[in-house]
Amino acid sequence: MSRHVTVASVSTKPNYCLDTEMDQLLDEAAHYAWQARQMGADILAFPETYPHINSPKKAPEAAKELPTPTTQRMMAEASNLGMYIIWPQYTREGDQVYNSAVLINRDGEISGIYHKVHPTIGEIEDGIVPGTKMPTFETDFGTIGMAICYDLNFRDIMTGLQKSGAEIIFFCSAYRGGLQVRAWALELGCYIVSAIWSDLGQIVDLTGRQLAESYCHSPVIIHDINLNRRLLHMDNNMDKMDEMLEKYGPDLTFYYISPEACYAIGCERAGLDIEQVIDEFGLERRKDYFQRADAVRAAAVAEEIGPRTSRPAHNNG
DSSP states (O other), rough: OOEEEEEEEEEOOOSSSSSGGHHHHHHHHHHHHHHHHTTHHHHHHEEEEEEEEEETHHHHHEEEEEEEEEHOOOOOHHHHTTTTEEEEEEEEEETEEEEEEEEEESSEEEEEEEOOOOOOHHHHTTBBBBOOOEEEEEEEOEEEEEGGGGGEEEHHHHHHHHHHHOOOOEEOOOOOTTTTHHHHHHHHEEEEEOSSSOOOEEETTTTOOOEEEOOOBBBBBEEEEEEEEEESSSSGGGHHHHHHHHHHHGGGGEEEGGTTEEEEEESSSSSHHHHHHHHTTTTOOOHHHHHHHHHHHHHHHHHHHHHHSSOOOOOOO
């Protein structure tokens, strides 16, 4: 079946910084959420530490226990609009302070929290405690993960989210990520949505193709995506295309990225999961292909090294 969801992000840096101006910041954030929902968004992500971006306070001073006052406001907005909101901020758990992203569900409840696993050196020196887990979260449209800013430079974050089944990764950040975001989307074979402190936030397809990009005059970006798609390698799979088209015709979609020898196959037929199609036609999943290639290589190396190491030493005496 098609599993369409409309994703959105806000990429901007609010001017407000004082506690007395927080109502203005929240009103503006609520307006962005309203705009996104009016355009059909199911989920909207804000940038890293959004209510604290310009705060003169250090993180330990700004952080509060959840639900913080700003979180409560966005919980109300999520409930009123019937949409998911990712609201990044500094949070406190007892004596520990985190750089966090909070997932609020359509009912206005907190349904997930991610703590930045790789704070910068400066953040740690300022009192931010590194997170230790890379959780994924179930929504009514699929499985999502979150990453924050500096995380993008570390493989354990992205591969950890991939292994946990993330279909969309929301990247809430101070810096743009740019080509890194697109490269990770292609390597992991999943969608990535960025929300940053500037323009050029992105929604990126699982092929690494940019679907939407924000600019200073349009901080909210939005795009419909189908999660019933998979990225496959062309090797061992291309000869099945005619057979698949003969049975399913236009209910299957194909998008080719020939330079990388990959293609995305998707399904639009009601009640038909793309995994069923992959199994039905014996298509080889990318991870299985690479694992098989590694195993064949390891066997070849072992066969080459084995006889050499087992030969008796030549005795010249």
